[in-house]
Amino acid sequence: MTTPDTTQNAQPLLDLQRVLIAIRRRRRLWLSAALLGLLAGTVLAFLSPTPPTAVTRLLVLHSEDAPNDSGTLIKTDVAILQTTRIADAALKKLGSTEPPERFLKSYAGTGLTNNVLELQVRADSYGEAVAKAQALADAFIADHAQRMQSAADAEAQALLGQRDQIQNELTDVDRQIASSANRNSQIGPAELQSLYARRADLTSRVSDFTNKANEARIGTPELAAGTQIVDAPRPLTESALGPLVTNAGIGLGFGLIAGLGLAAVMSVVRDRPLLRREISAHLGASVIAQLPKPRRGPWGSVAAQRKRAAATLARTVRDGGSVSVLELGCPKVAAELALEMAEQLGDGIKIVDDLPHRDVTALAPDRVIDGSAPEEGRIGVGSVSAGTAWTDLRRLGAETVLVVRAGKASTLWLHTVARQLADLGIPIIGVVLVAPDPRDRTDGTLWDGLHTALRGRAEFTAAATAKKDSPTKWFAPLPATAPRAEQTVTLTPVHELPTKQFTPVTTRADGPEMRLNGKLPLEREG
16 A cells, blocks of 8 residues: 655645536536516516606706816716705706605715706606606706805805905096195106006006906806706606516626625535545545446436446455445435446345335335345445444345545545444445546545456455455474474565464364464464
């Protein structure tokens, strides 16, 4: 038996191949989850249909509009639209007592371009939705115009303040010029000329600020007039198929993702081996045959594969003495396989049915015998699932063939089965894997343990037969010439113990072991 290499046996923390195979094997789970999500989305579309909705579009102009604007201004308008001030103004136009906070949840604004704003309003009826959309658009336009006018008034007020300061300075200059006409005035001609120039400049600036303030007070009437409803409120009628398909698609996506995630988590948490290499490593035996997943109905392909596997097992155990077939997660398959093996071995082969539900007895009662019958010419069928009477497996056969369904047992239980069979001294001839993954490319052969592997079984059987049939020579010890003075020969290498020399004697016909002085004929000193 070779020494296992620890680097080869190192397992990754997360085996993606096993996860993918587990997800593929659990396709019923995630397909059912996807179907459940689809049905949930469809039912939700019927139970919560889209409420009556009205839509309108506004053209909103700004004094700061620029070709390189990234949509900041229209986003500001959308944010202003979602305020209780606009909602309250719209409700006052409608004469409604609905709270503005509740009305805010029934409409939404979307900026289509830098200057186009779309409003969608939901209500209990289409007429009410259209009325609310109209009131909301009017309230927003009025608020937008008021904000523009307030900005213009503030600008005009600032300009008038600047004008008043210049006007005060002009008044002071005029007073100085008027005082220069006095005979006692000390203002010279040059200084007087400077005052006249200063007064002319201040007078011009006062006039300019006055004109700018008047223009600012007027504002930008073209912007106020340009902000208007460009698409009158109208009911938004949609086909019932659209929301149905949307909700069903969303439910299908969520269900599929949830199902795939659950299948992946279960493959890691439950730790049930699926690959051939894992099952053979945990059981300590090679996979010698595999059968597809059992299906209902007489499918020829499954029966043909089962017959081929039974023929392989029959050739293996033909000269091997009593053999048992032990199932793990597939009792019906084990029963059918045992019957096929009995047919391959001959009509005289009987079966001991020790399955919990007596599946062999139900299929072929004429082939079933009692377990107390002689072991020659029979096949024992039993189970190693939970609740197995381990001490009773020895009577089913000296060797066993395990029929294991992939993904049925956990790693811990596979170790338990291997340990219990080893404690009972029942070697595992091989494993028949049921329902393996079609895309599993791993090798299920163990390259050690020739005493149980199929490739070494014939050699060991031949060696055992030759040893059984070969004549045995009996030896008697040489008489000692002195007390405890045996003739010894020291062998090479020096670490071997000395061996006693015996003289040959004839073999007795009855064949029992000959003892001299109460000891076996051949013994080592030590």
